[in-house]
Amino acid sequence: MTNTGQMVNAYVAGRGNLSAEDQALVARRARALGPAYRLFYETPVHLVRGEGVWLYDKDGKAYLDTYNNVASVGHCHPHVVAATARQAAVFASHTRYLHDSVLDYAEALLAHFPSDLSHLMMTCTGSEANDLAYRIACAHTGGTGFIVTDNAYHGVTHTIAGMSPSLGTGVPLGEHVRLVPAPKGAGDVGADFAAGVQAAIDDLLRHGIKPAALFVDTVFSSDGVFVDPAGFLRPAAEAIRAAGGLFIADEVQPGFGRTGEAMWGFQRHGLIPDMVSLGKPMGNGYPVAGLVIRPEVLAAFGSKARYFNTFGGNAVAAATAMAVLEVVQNEHLQDNARVVGAAFAEGLRGLASNFDCLGQLRAVGLFLGQDIIRDGAPDATLTGRIVNGLREARVLISATGPQAHVLKIRPPLVFSMQNVDTFLTAFEGVLRKV
Template identity: 65%
Template structure:
């Protein structure tokens, strides 16, 4: 199967699309960073500054960012930058000393979860958070088997890369990793909730037939790398019950959908009315500062806590705590979760409206400001056309990406302050570009 990673990696140094200055930069990059790094777009973008929902090139060209959930509350948000600078100038140390900042942040963060999830552990990246969750699951269950969706992305450590089908065949899947089809109507035509739960149960049966005990079902609750599959709300309940019946745990990976992005709820799992055993967080948590974490039930962490100690040199440091608090404050004070709902709904409705004029617009799958938009040719998903559209939008100063196993859907995931006028610009540009692609 052709993975989505091939779609945006067309540029190689010397291809001739760049200015002499940027070509020299690309050559330096290839020499210094090596072959595993990739650049977005056929003509890569050279960026020097960010502000709000925009990114800027050296010549001042302004790009509308439709992709970045890392700078979730907006690029270089002044309140976040000020909190970071103030704390970095005061104290930057780890969690082995008593410090009020990390406790204030932990308490405010946990207040956003169901009360059953009452402990939080801090890391630097979502990869680390998911890796830690796997260690905890193994201790709690005595098992090693992991269920993931078949184009998932959960991280870049050895363990999480083996659970991440979307990054390519070099290390995935691991021998105890059991992929199942993503929760789409195409994969489960008789019913997503029942079909997905049955797939979880069948994976557990395959494990046990090989002498492997189930430990964990891990899902990104928006299924972003699989193509963005948020609906119907509630479909994860039977799947969580299925893994628990087999003796495993349910981990909700909120690295991409969390922190208000889905609009109706603060966390993606809340749309499904299910309470996970663990919840991993990352990317938007620090608005660009590297921080992540894992919320856990006390009974889930008990066995691991008795037999192991956890320490992370930088995870949960005083600067991270200050940044995290500022991000939560901005989401609340600027009404960004409600904005995600309002603007995301308008965005999805606008895309569906375009489908009436353009046969290229297929299914729109959306929850708040997280949208998967299938691009068609002759009624069939078309990854090549999607790639042309992504690159054409880049040439029109709109940054976007693709998703799905074949890269046949636009992945629309802008910073949360995205406005209705920003939506109008994207829709107007799409309306103009689609007939020529």
């Protein structure tokens, strides 16, 4: 048997109670896409349609989506779909021709940022946006040293994968990358995190490497979701700037109102980054992303390098992104994230009084991280059972954190109080079983 055949057989054998049709689909997937891709859940879900907070499988069964922040304003939102189709039917080209759409969007988006951040560069993905931020930081500072948290995820380009330790040991860190512990624990969180950043700066300098930037996902989603107290990021930003580097806020996960308290995660910390990367929820499923930048930071890069992206900022992408921004505003989704997120957190805390396996909850708006523990210690095995149990109850969720014991809860921003009740009922049922 060929290596591919062996891989397909092993892959199908390990995928739970699949129907014959889905086993064939898994085998076909492995043959066509190769071994690097992964599927969610012990028994994968064969989805064919989405609407709002619901996803539907091939048999018409509905699954509550409490995980996908890509469809930030709800799956297949009619206003967004209409804008995409309308523009695609008229004109679809890049930014080297004069066209209103990308300028209309840039001006509308930048109005939601502090005036210091007044340039927007468009890309297709958050990975591309962070890769561009890397290039600009190097050009502006003359440095090559970057600091990230120890289970961060910032993207999949060669350089940015080297700044994404959550990808695992099979993806080596960049030579000039240093890791710092995520901001967690008791005491002065801001001072402790800043001390870790300063130690990384000192280590870079000790090795003759000039610091370029501190990259931070402002809710530390891959590290396990760390959001409080508001303001704790300021000392770390001050430390990297004192060393001649930049502070880059990765808002791919928390951006566009998800925290409920502000449009962007960095605003909770009373600081203004040097660059802000945007992605996933920006297009509600359409591949559009961007980088918002201080003009003085972009100057050196812009004077020496041309930037062009065939699809970044094309007319269809701009129209789609504008429609998403309009929905966030017109449907008051930031307020919804605040109100519904608070009820969600309260419901989880209520369950914790009855289930010892529910440890610390960290939450802001519709971004929640729930620790799963056994005998007071992180338990990835139990977490996996809960994730798969919820899948069987037709609720979609995932886990995060370096010990894979944190339930990552980040539903579309249109999540309702009724959806919270549906989740909590299913969650309680799964907890009683496991």
